[in-house]
Amino acid sequence: MxxxxxxxxxxxxxxxxxxxxxxxxxxIGLFISLLCGLPFVITLQKxxxxxxxxxxxxxxxxxxxxxxxxxxxxTAIGVSIACASMxxxxxxxxxxAYLISLIGTSFxxxxxxxEIGHILGRRLLxxxxxxxxxxxxxx
Numbered sequence: 001m002x003x004x005x006x007x008x009x010x011x012x013x014x015x016x017x018x019x020x021x022x023x024x025x026x027x028i029g030l031f032i033s034l035l036c037g038l039p040f041v042i043t044l045q046k047x048x049x050x051x052x053x054x055x056x057x058x059x060x061x062x063x064x065x066x067x068x069x070x071x072x073x074x075t076a077i078g079v080s081i082a083c084a085s086m087x088x089x090x091x092x093x094x095x096x097a098y099l100i101s102l103i104g105t106s107f108x109x110x111x112x113x114x115e116i117g118h119i120l121g122r123r124l125l126x127x128x129x130x131x132x133x134x135x136x137x138x139x
Contacts, residue, residue, distance in 0.1 A: 021089040029082030036074030043068055048120065072113065080105040 047068065084101035088094060 022085045023089070026082055026085035026089065029078045029080070029085055032078030033075050033082060034078075036071040036078060040068065040071035040075060043071065044116075051120075069113075072109070076105055076109040079109075 080098075080101045083105060084098045087097035087101060092100070
């Protein structure tokens with residue numbers, strides 16, 4: 001084999017496309033996102049209500065963070081599959097579609113996770129301040 005054949009095989013690998021657009025994968029990705037997104041929202045709301053009720057950061061132990069992270073990662077995977085399928089439907093080859101989708105979804109998911117942490121931290125701080133002002137007014 002000379003290098004031109006290797007280059008052609010590599011190019012065929014990169015530009016591989018399924019014979020039919022992956023509409024089924026698009027639906028599967030959206031279904032996974034919905035299936036994992038609902039438990040994430042419910043768990044997050046429950047944790048925030050526990051924080052407001054107890055006014056303690058200890059109400060979110062390490063296992064509870066994993067309990068939040070698992071459906072969040074599942075949602076990100078579902079979004080990544082759906083996004084890659086949409087890119088393939090619009091004509092992008094399979095491998096570049098999945099690479100673009102995976103990289104984009106990873107960056108957005110990391111940003112959203114950090115923003116959720118910042119918002120929850122601010123909310124917890126506000127609840128501490130409200131509780132301490134209530135205690136100071138009672139004296």
